[in-house]
Amino acid sequence: MAGDIDPTIEPDGSPELPLAQVAKGKRSAYLGAFRALTEKEITTPAVAMTLIERVEQLEAEKAQLGIYKDKYHEIDKELAVLRANHGGNLGNDLVFGVTLSAGFAAIGYAPSVWDQKGAGGVLLAIGIVVVLVGIAARAVRK
Structure with a gap:
């Protein structure tokens, strides 16, 4: 019976992502675990704290990326002005x-x-x- 289980399918029926597609980082080990949690397990404090930590981490990363986005737009405007002034x-x-x-x-x-x-x-x-x-x-x- 153990031979009937397909290792490429998660317990919830979703296909397992190849290792190359899984995000590299501190939390990549949790990706498969969250897919396999039941609704009762999701309501536990440990899971809630882990999710809150992940949300805070993503918000901090978003704020850092926002700085680069602003810098990109500044440089893009400066480049457009330079091209207009010096373009032959x-x-x-x-x-x-x-x-x-x-x-x-x-x-x-x-x-x-x-x-x-x-x-x-x-x-x-x-x-x-x-x-x-x-x-x-x-x-x-x-």
């Missing part, structure tokens, strides 16, 4: 780089065409305007 805007950087390059290229090429009916002056003016537009685009971003 690729489009704006591209406009800045292209306008400066084109403007300075026009300014540099202007002396080469200076003798052709005012083309050098127009190219110089366009180059200066394009450089100023690039600088203004960068200033507006910040």
